[in-house]
Amino acid sequence: MSSIAESLVKTMEKQTQVRAARRQRAKITNQVMNGVFWLVAAIVLSALLFVLGYVVLNGYSYVTVKFLTGSDFATGIAPQLFNTLYITVGALIPLFVIGVSAAIYVSEYARQGWFLNILRFASDTLTSVPSIVIGLLGFLLFVTNFGNGPRWGFSRAAGILALTILNLPWMLRAAEDALRAVPKDFREASMALGANKFQTVTRAILPAAIPGLVTATLIVAGRIIGETAALIYTSGEAGPTAGWFTLNPFFAGDTLSVHIYSLFADNPTTGAYQGRLATAVLLLVLIIVINGTARFLGQRLHQRFSGKKA
Amino acid sequence: MSKAQIQQADSAARLAGSGKFSLKKLFDDSATIYFTICALIVIATLLLVYVNIGSQAYQTFTQWHISLTNLFTSNNWDAVNNFGLKANFSGTLMLVILTVFISAPFSVGMAIFIAEIAPNWIQAPMRGAVELFLGIPSVIFGLLGLIVVVPFVRNVMNSLAGAYLYNGYGIIAAIIIVTFMVLPTITTISIDAIRAVPREIREGSLALGATRWQTIRNAVLPAALPGVMTGVILGVTRALGETVAVAFVIGGAEQFPFTVNATAPFIHFSNGSDVLTTLLLFNFKEATNNTPLYSVLYTISFMLLIISAIMIAISRYFASRRVYR
Amino acid sequence: MSQQNSSLNNSPLTTVSKDGAIKRVNEERLLTSAETVTKMRAPTAPLKIQTNTLNIYYGANHAIKSVSMPIPEKQVTALMGPSGCGKSTFLKSLNRMLDIIPDTHISGEVLFDNKNVYAHGIDVVELRQRLGMVFQRPNPFPKSIFENVAYGLKIMGGFSRSEIADRVETSLRGAALWDEVQNRLNQSALGLSGGQQQRLCIARALAVAPEVLLMDEPASALDPIATLKIEDLIHELRQQYTIVIVTHNLQQATRVSQYTGFFLTGALIEFGPTADVFEHSLDERTYDFIMGRFG
Numbered sequence: 001m002s003s004i005a006e007s008l009v010k011t012m013e014k015q016t017q018v019r020a021a022r023r024q025r026a027k028i029t030n031q032v033m034n035g036v037f038w039l040v041a042a043i044v045l046s047a048l049l050f051v052l053g054y055v056v057l058n059g060y061s062y063v064t065v066k067f068l069t070g071s072d073f074a075t076g077i078a079p080q081l082f083n084t085l086y087i088t089v090g091a092l093i094p095l096f097v098i099g100v101s102a103a104i105y106v107s108e109y110a111r112q113g114w115f116l117n118i119l120r121f122a123s124d125t126l127t128s129v130p131s132i133v134i135g136l137l138g139f140l141l142f143v144t145n146f147g148n149g150p151r152w153g154f155s156r157a158a159g160i161l162a163l164t165i166l167n168l169p170w171m172l173r174a175a176e177d178a179l180r181a182v183p184k185d186f187r188e189a190s191m192a193l194g195a196n197k198f199q200t201v202t203r204a205i206l207p208a209a210i211p212g213l214v215t216a217t218l219i220v221a222g223r224i225i226g227e228t229a230a231l232i233y234t235s236g237e238a239g240p241t242a243g244w245f246t247l248n249p250f251f252a253g254d255t256l257s258v259h260i261y262s263l264f265a266d267n268p269t270t271g272a273y274q275g276r277l278a279t280a281v282l283l284l285v286l287i288i289v290i291n292g293t294a295r296f297l298g299q300r301l302h303q304r305f306s307g308k309k310a
Numbered sequence: 311m312s313k314a315q316i317q318q319a320d321s322a323a324r325l326a327g328s329g330k331f332s333l334k335k336l337f338d339d340s341a342t343i344y345f346t347i348c349a350l351i352v353i354a355t356l357l358l359v360y361v362n363i364g365s366q367a368y369q370t371f372t373q374w375h376i377s378l379t380n381l382f383t384s385n386n387w388d389a390v391n392n393f394g395l396k397a398n399f400s401g402t403l404m405l406v407i408l409t410v411f412i413s414a415p416f417s418v419g420m421a422i423f424i425a426e427i428a429p430n431w432i433q434a435p436m437r438g439a440v441e442l443f444l445g446i447p448s449v450i451f452g453l454l455g456l457i458v459v460v461p462f463v464r465n466v467m468n469s470l471a472g473a474y475l476y477n478g479y480g481i482i483a484a485i486i487i488v489t490f491m492v493l494p495t496i497t498t499i500s501i502d503a504i505r506a507v508p509r510e511i512r513e514g515s516l517a518l519g520a521t522r523w524q525t526i527r528n529a530v531l532p533a534a535l536p537g538v539m540t541g542v543i544l545g546v547t548r549a550l551g552e553t554v555a556v557a558f559v560i561g562g563a564e565q566f567p568f569t570v571n572a573t574a575p576f577i578h579f580s581n582g583s584d585v586l587t588t589l590l591l592f593n594f595k596e597a598t599n600n601t602p603l604y605s606v607l608y609t610i611s612f613m614l615l616i617i618s619a620i621m622i623a624i625s626r627y628f629a630s631r632r633v634y635r
Numbered sequence: 636m637s638q639q640n641s642s643l644n645n646s647p648l649t650t651v652s653k654d655g656a657i658k659r660v661n662e663e664r665l666l667t668s669a670e671t672v673t674k675m676r677a678p679t680a681p682l683k684i685q686t687n688t689l690n691i692y693y694g695a696n697h698a699i700k701s702v703s704m705p706i707p708e709k710q711v712t713a714l715m716g717p718s719g720c721g722k723s724t725f726l727k728s729l730n731r732m733l734d735i736i737p738d739t740h741i742s743g744e745v746l747f748d749n750k751n752v753y754a755h756g757i758d759v760v761e762l763r764q765r766l767g768m769v770f771q772r773p774n775p776f777p778k779s780i781f782e783n784v785a786y787g788l789k790i791m792g793g794f795s796r797s798e799i800a801d802r803v804e805t806s807l808r809g810a811a812l813w814d815e816v817q818n819r820l821n822q823s824a825l826g827l828s829g830g831q832q833q834r835l836c837i838a839r840a841l842a843v844a845p846e847v848l849l850m851d852e853p854a855s856a857l858d859p860i861a862t863l864k865i866e867d868l869i870h871e872l873r874q875q876y877t878i879v880i881v882t883h884n885l886q887q888a889t890r891v892s893q894y895t896g897f898f899l900t901g902a903l904i905e906f907g908p909t910a911d912v913f914e915h916s917l918d919e920r921t922y923d924f925i926m927g928r929f930g
Contacts, residue, residue, distance in 0.1 A: 022792045023760050030521035037427050040419040041436065044497075047490060048443050051454060058457075101348035109345055119349055122356040124626060128618035129359060130551025132587050133611040136594060137359055140366065140608075147366070147599040165355055172352060196334065198341040226447025229553040229587075233594055260449040261554055264456065280453050284446070291445040295438060430737065510774035514836065517732060518787035518843055519764035528790065533777045633777040633825065 055284055059277030067278055071241045074263060074271030077279060079244040083253035084286075087156055087235060088224050090249070091163040096217060098164075099171030106172070107179040108187075108201055126169040131230040138162030138234035157249035159235025166230050171220050178212025179205065181305055211301045218294035222287050228257040238262045256283045363615060366608035374602040381609070387564040389593055393606045397566045401585040402550065404567050405484055409549045413489045414496055414542050418531075421500035421538075426526055437501065444494035452558030455487040460559055467579065479561030479582045481568065487555050492545040499544060503537020504530060506634040536631040543625035547618055553587040560584060562592045586610055673703065674917035676907030678894055680707035683847060683877040684729060689743035691724055691733065691901075698724045700901040701743070706894075711869060711878045713888040713909065716898035717924065722881045723771075725898065726849050729879065730766035731759050747847075764791065767840030769850040773832035775824035775839075780807075780816050783824045783835055787843035802842050810838035811868050830861025837868065848872065850880040854887065866891050885925060889913055897921045 070076020102119075110116045142158035145151040152158055182205050190204035206213075236252035244253060254262060256279055263276045370376050376393055384394025424436045463486070464478030507530050515529040516522075531538070561582020568579045584592070590607055597604040684706035691699035699721050706712050714722040727733045729745055731752060744751040752762055764787070775783050784803040788794050794802070803820075807813040812834045816827070824835055833853055840848060850869075854862040869878060869891045882888050888895055888909060895909040897918075905912055905921045916922040 018793050019791060020758075020761075023758060026521050026524060026790075026792075027760065030523040033523040033526075034427065037419055037423040040416055041423040041428070044416060044420050044493065045436070045439060048439055051443075051446065051450070051490070054454060054458065055450060098348050098351050101345050102352050105345035105349040109342060110349070115349075119353060121626075122353040124622050125619050126352070126356050126359070128547050128551070128622040130553065130587055130614050130618060132551070132553040132590050133363065133614055134359070136590065136608065136611050137362055139594075140362055141358075144599070146362075147604065165359065168352060168355055196338045198338040199334075201341070222445050226445070226449070228447065228449050229591065232591065257447050257449045260453055261557070264452070264558055276453055280450055284450060287445055287447060288442065291442060295441065508774070510770055510772060511776060513732065513735075513768075513770060514774040514776065514839070515786070515790075516735060517730065517763055517768035517770075518790060518839065519760045519762075520787075520790045521760060524790050528786065529776050 052284065055277065055280050059281035062274040062278035063281055067275075071244065073238065073241060073266075074268045074275040076241075077256070077259070077275075077282065079239055079241060080254055080256050080259045080279070081282075082244060083156065083235070083239060084225060084255040084257075086247075086253065087159050087163065087231075087255055088221055090156065090160040091167065091224050092217060092221060094160075094164045095167055095171045095220060096213075099168060099216075099220075100175045100213060102172050103175035103179055104201055104205075106176055108197065108205065123169040123172055126165075127173075129166070131166055131227060134162050134166045135230040135233045137165070138230065143234060152250050154234065154236030154252040155250045156235050156253050159231045159253075159255075160249070162230045162234040163224050163227060166227065167220050167223055170223060171216065174216030174219050175213060178209050178216050181212050181301065182208045183305060211297055211304075215294045215297045215301065218290050218297070222290045222294070225255070225283070225290070226257055226287055227255075228261050231255060231258050232261065238266060256286070360615065363608055363612050366605060367612035370602070370605040370609040374605055376602060376606065381606070385564075385566065389596065389603050391602070393602065395586070395589075395610070397564055398584050398586050398589050401481060401560075401567045401583045402587075404481055405488060405556070405585050406546055406549045408485050409488045409492055410496075410542060410545050412485070413492045413545065417493050417496035417541070417545070418500050418538060420493070420497045421504055422526060422531075424497075425501050425504040426522075426530065437498075440494050440497050440501075444498060448491065448552060448555040449558075451487050451491050452555040455483055455555060455559040459483045459486050471575070476579065477561070477581045479559060480580055481560070481583050482579060483559035484556045484585070487559055488549050488552055491552060491555060492549050495548050496538075496541040496545040499541030500534070500538045503534040503541065503632070506537065506632075507533045508634060533633060536628045536633070539628040540625045540632075543621055543628065547621045547625075550617060550621070551587060551614065553591050556585055557588045557591050560588050562588060564589075586614060673903045674905040674907075674921075676911055676917070678705055678707040678710070678908070680710055682706065683708040683748070684879075685746040686725075686729075687744045687746065689725070689728065689745060690741070691721075691728055692740040693724075693736070694738045698901050699728065702898075702901075702903045704896055704903055704906055706877065706879055708877050709873060709875070710894055711873050711880060711892040712894040712896065713892035714879065714881045714896050714898060715883070715885065715888050715924075716904075718883065719900075720898040721901040722896075722898045723851050724901075726851055726879060726881050727768075729847075729849055730763050730768055732763070732768065734759065764843045765845055766847045766849055767843065767845035769833070769836050769840055769848065769853045771852045772856045773829055773836050775827070775832050775835050777823065777825055779821045780824050780827070780835060781820040784838050784842050786839060791843060803838075806838040806842040807835075809841045809872070810834045811864065811871070812838055828861070830857050830864060833857060833861070833865060834868065837865075837872075841872075845876065847877045847879065850878065852881050852883055855883060862887075885913075897924065899924070 067075065067077055068081070069078050071078045106116065106119065110119070138158050138161060140147060142152055142161050143150070143154055186204045186208055187200055190200040195203065231254070235258070236254055237258060239253035240251070244251065260276050260279050260283070263272045263279070370381075371378070381393060381395050382399070383396060384392065385396035386392040386394040387397070420440070424433055424440070428436060460478040460483050462478070463480075463483045464476055467476040467478070467482070468474050511529050511533055512525055515525040520528065561580075562584055563580065563582035565580050565583055567583040568577050570577055590610055593603065594607055597607055682705050686702055686704050689699055689702045689704075690697070702725060704725075714725060716722050724733070728741065729747070729752070733739050733741065741753060745753060747762070747766070750757070776786060778786070781803055784806050785799050788799050788802055804813060804817075807816065812831060815831060816835075824832065827835060833856075837848075837853075854865045857865065866887065869880065872878060880891065882891075892909045894907065895912045896906045897904045897912065897920075899920055905916065905918045907917070912921065913925060916925060
């Protein structure tokens with residue numbers, strides 16, 4: 001064997017050894033990374049459990065009948081429960097009407113083109129607006145008359161309108177998803193029977209999309225209930241503790257979320273700590289129930305349309 | 311009636327309907343107009359926000375003659391005559407950058423775990439947990455920050471300093487809290503981006519002798535990168551706009567988040583600072599109409615609008631570069 | 636032909652209705668009526684792969700039933716059969732790509748150069764580098780053409796930049812794609828046509844210098860002209876590589892392969908030189924399939 005051939009064989013042998021070592025290293029890296037990912041997941045999950053567990057374990061004992069039915073600033077929550085319900089339902093009505101209608105426009109009527117592009121741009125940009133800015137806008141437009149003297153003052157109506165502006169793009173997006181989940185065949189079948197567009201929308205698409213729209217509405221309801229910054233300067237930081245049991249939209253009122261903030265910011269001498277934790281427990285339970293229901297419905301819906309499990 | 315008769319009657323009815331006034335057609339046309347108007351409302355809402363905030367913001371310069379450079383370069387804020395935002399800008403910048411830098415690796419790691427590594431039976435509950443996390447309101451995070459994070463930061467920093475120097479409020483507590491808030495945002499979007507990468511890409515890589523980690527790093531993640539970046543940018547937007555959770559822990563003092571000086575430990579974190587959003591929240595209470603403060607606060611709002619809009623433009627750019635949906 | 640016709644008439648597996656039409660026969664019934672013994676005409680060429688009583692289960696589903704099959708070296712072996720017969724599963728078991736499918740159980744052995752690939756201590760990563768795979772649908776990575784071919788080399792590591800460039804060119808030439816892409820190596824692979832993408836995937840597999848190419852219906856997603864190019868390429872590649880190709884297309888099997896295995900509901904019914912299998916089927920079911928009676 002010539003020396004050149006010998007050295008070639010040696011190089012190849014060495015290369016084979018190097019490759020084997022590299023493969024070994026790649027496998028070890030693979031194992032290490034596997035462990036890293038399990039660790040990351042464990043850390044993140046335990047952080048979540050900590051958040052939930054800490055609030056619930058420290059706060060649940062303060063949730064008493066007296067707390068739920070009382071209306072004093074730090075020791076009762078009845079007005080906040082009522083306001084939360086009032087403002088959530090109040091904001092969901094315009095959101096549902098406009099959001100679903102605009103979603104119908106996008107998914108059923110709109111053609112690709114400049115108008116749809118502008119609409120998408122507007123919707124995306126609206127989602128990015130910080131909620132405190134919407135709060136200041138609501139103050140400007142609804143609480144005061146462009147800053148010049150009062151209009152409605154701090155009021156549930158102002159809060160409802162601020163939340164409508166804040167959540168409109170989210171409602172549009174969620175409703176659009178619900179409408180797009182309706183299989184195309186429904187539209188074609190309806191159109192083929194001679195129904196016009198409006199009939200197709202009202203008789204074929206909307207009924208099929210109802211579970212999806214309920215999910216969308218619940219998701220937005222969860223966002224509304226958790227919102228704080230947009231409400232502090234619209235529906236007011238701390239509502240009156242008397243006379244709140246009224247449907248008057250021009251009455252000021254703080255929701256559960258705002259209440260936690262005002263118990264922090266106004267720092268009453270008694271009951272702030274207990275009040276905050278107890279309110280937080282209620283808020284968490286409410287949000288989890290609503291989002292859990294939305295998720296459950298969403299999965300059921302997915303199964304119904306796709307015929308398989310999510 | 312025979313089949314032929316029915317057909318005849320039908321076509322007669324159709325003939326009568328065409329070209330003449332028809333209630334059905336009227337409904338159809340007005341519905342089209344109605345749905346279009348609702349779409350226009352969405353666009354109008356955006357204009358409403360920008361025009362009204364903008365017109366108030368404008369008065370800072372026209373009515374009160376405060377210059378933009380003054381806002382950016384001065385750090386003297388007394389809410390009456392001096393409106394230097396430098397300290398708040400640094401606070402916001404530091405909060406956003408550090409928050410996203412810390413949470414992005416964890417989020418993407420979490421997304422990879424859920425989408426690629428976790429056994430099937432864990433995947434759905436894990437995803438549910440992350441979405442649950444996403445739904446937790448910012449006041450809850452703020453409250454936890456106040457009760458848990460502030461004392462934690464206080465204890466750690468004071469024991470590091472060896473003296474009672476820190477009260478725990480300030481940028482560090484804010485970063486910790488917002489990191490947790492941004493995490494589920496980036497994670498859920500990254501999961502979707504990774505799931506959208508077709509199975510064939512993974513098979514192609516594995517069949518070439520790549521390990522699972524090599525497949526994730528060299529094939530799956532690059533393919534999912536534009537989607538992951540969309541998530542990261544949305545995380546930036548959330549950190550930028552977050553107000554209430556930060557308000558609980560930031561301390562609300564118009565000073566730089568930290569100062570650097572010659573004595574150890576060289577970087578001194580401030581007891582309380584501020585970011586742009588909390589500046590709005592804390593100061594708006596005292597602001598009355600026709601004062602420079604009032605206009606300046608709307609100017610800050612408008613700046614936040616602009617920065618957020620730029621972020622959305624960037625995320626739309628990344629979204630348009632997505633290969634798999 | 637006449638001999639085969641008479642055997643068809645005697646077959647208990649087909650039923651002839653009153654008007655003389657031959658009805659398709661339920662595949663499950665076909666299998667229950669026969670055992671999993673293969674009608675084998677063993678190849679004379681040296682073997683690269685040999686499976687021995689290979690059984691594969693997906694959960695409770697018995698996907699591959701006691702298959703013993705020789706795969707001769709530097710020949711093209713076609714696996715054919717109706718869809719769902721297990722031919723793709725069998726193919727994926729050869730380079731252990733089944734490992735990534737959960738709830739899969741395998742018994743029996745796959746001998747590759749006389750070593751069982753399912754034996755303890757086998758390096759799966761090395762195995763997959765030696766048995767390259769081309770998939771049903773072209774699956775280029777969303778990277779440049781160059782990066783796609785270089786992918787396997789970078790995974791292996793230890794190649795200099797010029798070595799990689801050389802290997803990329805050789806592989807692209809080997810896959811008959813070089814002339815079409817040499818001026819746009821840095822453009823995205825997703826911009827190529829379907830046929831070009833599939834040849835790119837072949838080049839990608841060739842780059843890591845495999846000994847065997849496993850092809851899972853490589854032309855099923857392509858138009859006839861692109862299919863022809865792939866088939867020409869297979870002819871070229873046979874000089875250097877052992878090729879196993881799953882195909883749904885009978886003509887393709889006769890055009891490209893030297894050996895053919897016929898699968899039915901997970902069992903290997905017949906194996907032998909392609910010409911023999913097609914012209915003198917030893918099993919009624921092979922004959923029925925070739926005549927287009929089912930599948």
